[in-house]
Amino acid sequence: MVAFGYTLLTEQRGPRELVTDAVAAENAGFDFEVISDHYFPWLDAQGHAPNCWSVLGAVASATERAGLMTYVTCPILRYHPAVVAQQAATVALLAGDGRFTLGLGAGENLNEHVVGRGWPPANVRHSMLAEAVEIIRALLDGGYVNIHGEHYRVDSAKLWDRPPEGVPIAVAVSGRQSVEMFAPVSDAMVAVEPRAELVQGFDAAAGANLPKIGQQPISWGPDADEAVARAHEQFRWFAGGWKVNAELPGTAAFEAATRYVRREDMAEAFSCGPDVAAHVEAVRPFVAAGYTHVALAQVGGETQPEFLRFAGRELLPALHEEYGRTEDPAIRRR
DSSP, X not given: OBEEEEEEOTTSXXXXXXXXXXXXXXXXXXXXXXXXXXXSOSSTTTOOOOOHHHHHHHHHHHOSSSEEEESOBOOSSSSOHHHHHHHHHHHHHHHOTTOEEEEEOOOOHHHHGGGSSOOOOHHHHHHHHHHHHHHHHHHHHOSOEEEEOSSOEEEEEOOSSOOTTOOOEEEEOOSHHHHHXXXXXXXXXXXXXXXXXXXXXXXXXXXSOOOEEEEEEEEEOSSHHHHHHHHHHXXXXXXXXXXXXXXXXXXXXXXXXXXXXXXXXXXXXXXXXXXXXXXXXXXXXXXXXXXXEEEEEESOGGGHHHHHHHIIIIIHHHHHHHHOBOSOOOOOOO
16 A cells, blocks of 8 residues: 655745645645755756745645655755754644654755855765754754754754644665664655665664655656656756765756756656556556655646646546555654
């Protein structure tokens, strides 16, 4: 049984449109919704990057049922962990019913460079993230927090408005080091690659069978050629892989790094066009690897309203028929 979600891509939609899409996605029948947290789009062609947390507040108030989640917020440079904890607590209260999950990750240079503090190597970023998770967890649990760590200092901080049950925390992982570091302190796993070894390693390190949340980009559209062209124009940054994507500093770098990516390459990597069966098949690697939640990311901001109508009418019923439907898609604190 799998829960299927919808991705609010801040890189390709304005804030008002994202809220409208969130409501439409809930009405279409998606179990949950995730939102990217960017200061920059990946490519200039995407054209947007509104503040994720402002949008989330509006989405939390405009929706009623669907789970909500950051996918993912980086709490190591652009935000201080104490600020992230306050944002998460507030959104969780606005959403109510335990709907909000805080998704965290070690971030990308693309977004974090804007505060002018440099971009640390991966092992340092992981160390910073581990300390940030400790701070955020302590604040969400209540009471005054004083921490003088290697990377952050928190001086007599307290969240005055927070859900008494706390907020579930999901952490993004990409390999053995991050799995071993973050599985013991997470309520769920985030990863964008359908690798069974990540799932198995995470459960082993966590000592529990926890939710695993993946993401599958698709480029649906009535014309297959147009869908491929749109994927190439706006999503070819995806071809670099996360080890590369985390390091590049801006849209010009992604333009240069992907100039030799062809439309044919995108057609092979994505399900493009009107074929429902192809989009259903695109998520199979995540299901086979053991993921419990898969969020779909439709390429192209202007296509979202029509895609959401298609999803409610055809795609979600086909996904449920093929993979089943979980009765309880919520992410909870363990």
